[in-house]
Amino acid sequence: QQINKGHYEHYMQKEIHEQPESLTTTMRGRLIRGGSCKAKSVLLGGLKDHLKTIRRSRRIVFIGCGTSYNAALAARPILEELSGVPVTMEIASDLLDRQGPIYREDTAVFVSQSGETADALQALEYALENGALCVGITNTVGSAIARNTHCGVHINAGAEIGVASTKAYTSQIVVMAMLALAIGDDTISNQPRREAIIDGLFDLPGKVRDVLKLDQEMKDLAKLLIAEQSLLVFGRGYNYATALEGALKVKEVALMHSEGMLAGEMKHGPLALVDEHLPIIVIATRDACFSKQQSVIQQLHARKGRLIVVCTKGDSAAVCPGGSCRIIEVPQVEDCLQPVVNIIPLQLLAYHLTVLRGYNVDQPRNLAKSVTTQ
Ligand code: G6P
Numbered sequence: 295q296q297i298n299k300g301h302y303e304h305y306m307q308k309e310i311h312e313q314p315e316s317l318t319t320t321m322r323g324r325l326i327r328g329g330s331c332k333a334k335s336v337l338l339g340g341l342k343d344h345l346k347t348i349r350r351s352r353r354i355v356f357i358g359c360g361t362s363y364n365a366a367l368a369a370r371p372i373l374e375e376l377s378g379v380p381v382t383m384e385i386a387s388d389l390l391d392r393q394g395p396i397y398r399e400d401t402a403v404f405v406s407q408s409g410e411t412a413d414a415l416q417a418l419e420y421a422l423e424n425g426a427l428c429v430g431i432t433n434t435v436g437s438a439i440a441r442n443t444h445c446g447v448h449i450n451a452g453a454e455i456g457v458a459s460t461k462a463y464t465s466q467i468v469v470m471a472m473l474a475l476a477i478g479d480d481t482i483s484n485q486p487r488r489e490a491i492i493d494g495l496f497d498l499p500g501k502v503r504d505v506l507k508l509d510q511e512m513k514d515l516a517k518l519l520i521a522e523q524s525l526l527v528f529g530r531g532y533n534y535a536t537a538l539e540g541a542l543k544v545k546e547v548a549l550m551h552s553e554g555m556l557a558g559e560m561k562h563g564p565l566a567l568v569d570e571h572l573p574i575i576v577i578a579t580r581d582a583c584f585s586k587q588q589s590v591i592q593q594l595h596a597r598k599g600r601l602i603v604v605c606t607k608g609d610s611a612a613v614c615p616g617g618s619c620r621i622i623e624v625p626q627v628e629d630c631l632q633p634v635v636n637i638i639p640l641q642l643l644a645y646h647l648t649v650l651r652g653y654n655v656d657q658p659r660n661l662a663k664s665v666t667t668q
Pocket residue numbers: 359360361362405406407408409410411414457458459661662663664665
């Protein structure tokens with residue numbers, strides 16, 4: 295497979311901008327539009343013989359590292375909602391450190407772009423020894439995780455070369471949303487919700503194309519932040535993962551200290567950091583947590599926080615009545631798919647910050663695309 299940068303300067307830039315296409319490929323052949331006698335549904339060939347077992351499992355455990363862990367965290371709420379099965383999260387190395395409990399009645403879902411990460415592979419061995427049903431979600435056909443799990447789904451995002459994962463992240467979220475739809479498929483009461491999400495998936499590549507138009511705006515923001523020491527990102531609900539992943543992008547490529555934080559925890563410590571200098575990004579798009587995020591913004595504002603707010607198009611007055619925040623408006627999509635849209639301005643910000651600060655975009659110092667040693 296010939297992979298080149300085309301007219302882009304860096305792989306990371308190319309991979310950010312090709313997300314409308316990579317997401318389309320991820321969904322190709324897997325969404326059923328429905329019709330007169332058929333309901334809208336999802337078809338995941340690699341899982342169809344195992345869905346019953348997954349539905350009957352006592353718990354679904356997501357296991358991954360880095361960006362792949364964050365993608366699973368973004369999908370967790372919709373999986374809980376549609377499956378009714380408790381979903382817990384494990385960072386692979388931490389599960390191994392604790393030798394945490396994994397049972398025969400568990401479904402362990404391994405999320406890994408490369409399918410070769412040593413920590414994830416060892417956690418897979420551990421889960422297999424403990425008798426769990428093991429599902430692999432990878433971008434690499436024939437990878438160790440794809441081979442050694444009982445079943446799985448390929449995300450089909452295409453080769454990702456930049457060390458900082460971008461298009462794989464959004465495709466992973468989409469695959470896990472489709473997983474939630476497939477598991478929840480036997481429940482009639484959630485059919486309208488599932489149909490709305492399927493419609494949202496069909497529209498998603500177009501919305502991603504829209505949000506990519508923020509490129510110049512994010513470059514301008516990067517110019518303002520170029521000399522900062524530190525950046526905080528607050529999110530909650532579906533977008534707690536967006537905060538963690540946005541901060542991870544900034545620290546891994548732009549080499550700037552950055553922390554993603556749960557907005558609900560703000561008053562339990564992070565609030566002490568707030569002053570008129572430290573830049574703070576707040577994710578406050580419309581969903582069930584919106585009013586709570588509005589009050590977080592008010593509290594930050596009252597402490598003279600330097601705020602950058604990611605909000606739904608047309609919501610700038612609702613999130614920042616005083617008008618003193620910098621606003622990034624994104625298109626609205628179905629709540630559980632919003633993390634796919636919301637991460638993109640942050641990917642662009644990390645990219646431009648890196649270029650402006652003069653660091654290596656595709657191969658940040660000290661990092662590897664795939665960490666195959668422990
Ligand atoms: C490395 C990469 C990260 C990646 C993580 C997990 O740390 O630098 O970008 O998220 O590994 O990799 P995986 O291939 O398992 O998703």
